[in-house]
Amino acid sequence: MAEKEIMEKAYSPESIEEKWYKFWLEKNYFHAEDSSGKPPYAIVIPPPNVTGSLHMGHALNNTMQDVLIRYKRMDGFNVLWMPGTDHAGIATQHVVEKQLKAEGTSRHTMGREKFVENVWEWKKKYGGFIINQLKRLGSSCDWERERFTMDEGLSKAVREVFVRLYNENLIYRGNYIINWCPVCRTAISDLEVEFAEKDGKLYYITYPYAKGSKDGLIVATTRPETMLGDTAVAVNPDDERYTALKGKSVILPLVERELPVIMDSYVDPAFGTGALKITPAHDPNDFAIGLRYKLEMINILETDGTLNSNAGVYKGIDRFDAREKVVDDLRAQGLLVKIEDYKHSVGHCYRCRSIVEPYLSKQWFVKTKPLAEEALKVVRDGRVKIIPSMWENSYFDWMENIRDWCISRQIWWGHRIPVWYCLDCDGVTVATETPSKCSKCGSSKIEQETDVLDTWFSSALWPFSTLGWPENTEALKTFYPTSCLITGFDILFFWVARMIMMGLKFMGDVPFHEVYIHALVRDEEGKKMSKSKGNVIDPLLMIDKFGTDSFRFTLVALAAQGRDIKISEARIEGYRHFVNKLWNAARFVLMSVDGDSAGFDMEKARKNLELKEIDHWIYSNLDQLVSDVRSGLDSYRFNDAAGAIYQFLWHQYCDWFIELAKTDLYYENDDENVSVARKESIKFVLVDVLEKTLRMLHPFMPFVTEEIWHKLPLNREGHGESITVAPFPVCDDVSCNESQAGKIEQLKTIINSIRNLRGEMNIQPASRIDVIINFSNGEDPEQIKKLERYIASICRTKSIQIGTNVEKPPQSAVAVSHFFEAYVPLRGLIDIDEEKKRLSKQIMKLRKDMEQTTRKLSNNDFLANAPEEVINKEKRKLEEAETEIKSISHHLAILGD
Secondary structure, eight states: OOHHHHOOSSOOHHHHHHHHHHHHHHHTTTOOOSSOSSOEEEEEOOOOBTTOOOOHHHHHHHHHHHHHHHHHHHTTOEEEEEOEEBOOHHHHHHHHHHHHHHTTOOHHHHOHHHHHHHHHHHHHHHTTHHHHHHHHTTOOOOGGGOEETTSHHHHHHHHHHHHHHHHTTOEEEEEEEEEEETTTTEEEOGGGEEEEEEEEEEEEEEEESSTTOSOEEEEEESOGGGGGGOOEEEEOTTOGGGGGGTTOEEEETTTTEEEEEEEOTTSOTTSTTSEEEEOTTSOHHHHHHHHHHTOOOOOOBOTTSBBOGGGGGGTTOBHHHHHHHHHHHHHHTTOEEEEEEEEEEEEEETTTOOBOEEEEEEEEEEOOHHHHHHHHHHHHTTSSEEESTHHHHHHHHHHHTOOOEEOEESSSSSOBOOEEEETTTOOEEEOSSOOSSOTTTOOSOEEEOOOEEOHHHHHTTHHHHTTTTTSOOHHHHHHOSEEEEEEEGGGIIIIIHHHHHHHHHHHSSOSEEEEEEEOOEEOTTSOBOOTTTTOOOOHHHHHHHHOHHHHHHHHHHTOOTTSOEEOOHHHHHHHHHHHHHHHHHHHHHHHHTTTOTTTOOHHHHHHTOOOOHHHHHHHHHHHHHHHHHHHHHHTTOHHHHHHHHHHIIIIIIIIIIIHHHHHHHHOOOSSOOOOHHHHHHHHHHHHHHHHHHHHHHTTTSHHHHHHHHHHSOOOOTTTOSSGGGSOOOOSOSSOOOHHHHHHHHHHHHHHHHHHHHHHHTTOOTTOOEEEEEEEOTTOOHHHHHTTHHHHHHHHTEEEEEEEESOOOOSSEEEEEOSSEEEEEEOBTTBOHHHHHHHHHHHHHHHHHHHHHHHHHHHOHHHHHHSOHHHHHHHHHHHHHHHHHHHHHHHHHHHHHO
């Protein structure tokens, strides 16, 4: 068959990827059965934000999931990969509000109902963007089951959970210090606050002992504007400086409110003056002190960050402008003692990066300690295993010190809290369905809570809500608990811990058995990717440039447990070369078997197999590969599994087995012709080993493996119409003889030694050589004599002599190993006299260079002034020259003997 009918010369991923993904969808290979005789294996996708687009974190996370899903599908499991997206309350509302602003309107102008309709329209138009990108990545999710955290089924689950938790007194509403974002205008959880070191100021302010006095207690603070909400000053009871102030009071400057001086061990005597202003409505620690001493809690802020009427004359001023105004007024009254530079940690909103405010507000909370106790136990006793285990300590630390979870958000897009307030009796009705009247007094004058639930509340239910809960569906019975979760460390507490708590509470079982925490993808220098640094690598651009398979394989090949991934275009391009290597190997194999399934009968060849040493060797290595790949995938060592396939395909199958097989396919010698049966056998082994390797490689590189697999002359019975549902290899079905396989390792050593001699002695590639192989240490040369044709073919010999106690011919290059010496006579191969001259000139030049380098390194001025790397470079040059001279002298000795 003509060459181009077998396979194109180069692999072009574009059309091939589209073709096979469409084929897989049409064949419904990604669909899981609600009930099946196969063992279940399930993963729920960490739902990407509906606003999102594919970034490196998504690419790594979803590639790892897909590798496991394809592996388990091939290995006979009923596999479910549950896809979906998250409504991403604050992020989505922010995007839509930005769009409305550009159109000259706002959500407040539209009203709540119309605005929410507008967001649904936006979601319908743009919300599937990232799903299509995941498909480009090759993700084999069960797309028929795709869920959205605000679709009707999940909304029902959210309401059910809220009501049950409320009825068990695990959800409550109360005044509490929360993190408030004045820009997003909503509460955010502790986990959504990102802290950064900032250069600030420490202000020392006198709180007079009496009105009009300049004598008083000096207090240090970083937030002078919040003093307007102070309700006490605290000192440590063990601080002897302030013992006399017990039971006394001071006057709050500017406001002239009398404040008690309280004694509390929380106060650090070493901070500032050891006297602490207490502002319960604007600091979480002060809030706790306020509760202990029953202090008044005065909120001085509006939701937009301006000061309210409780701030008196400062009402309406922005919080940061108010700081400057307060400081100026204190200075004018002689109450500002001093200002010092002070570096401290400041909380920022994860979404808009503005500084968050501790803010006293009426919010809804989940009591998390009762839920956390069981969630701690299941990780400690191994019912949930976190991999790598180093993340378990982080999990324990957070769960042991967990605070109540603020679940209300002051936005419109999200799950509206299922609570109704009675306008007549102030009663509260909590229900899964909209009530018609107050559950306490029967009044129809009821209004629903305006707040929505934190996005993570619905995400916490994801492993069971997506399977139909609260209904006891077949899917829920089959796939819950799920098998594993793959996610980043940044949402270990946001999401993973909360899923464990909710799964245990509502399903009575863990949501998954294993959690694999993958590392960050960084740039090639190990820096975090960011748009501002200009070092972001776009996954879709890499897919367009190098193909999906190259990109996916790069990610998993570099994904060592607990170690961040350093990625670059050069690395992806390197694995594109691996794809090309595989493609070219497949082209050779297909040309060797005539490229026509009708022209080569694999089953007939299997029945008449005539296996030789090279076949036993490659099958032995293939068996080891199966073991290594399975072990790697079963233990989430993706890089080990990928690396094993890479090494086998490139270095064992391509570099060695194909080269050795060429000898059996094409070797002709008057004394030893290769039999027809042997040629058929080597064709079988070439195809068989490639096919099994393709099946192991398929989870990593789904497209190129499918394309090649369909071109192989296979009996499809038992394998199906696609490699994606073909069985993952187990122990090889062709037995191998390990002792015969071992002879090939000896053969490789001999061939490599002779190849090295050719290169070292500058023997032209076209020149044929004489080779003498002298065995030692009692080795039997007869086994290698049987393999002589491989040496002859690969090393381009005109004669080979193999034996023991063979004398070394004069002027021979020598290779020495622990079990043999190889001699290559050089006379007639090279012009020995010219080669001697050339090598002598090379030594002279190197010695001249060494003299210059030595002089430089002996110069004290150079050593004193040159950078360390320059000095080290000169030292390396000297060492390299010495090594080269030693090697050249060795060759000269050979030529002169």
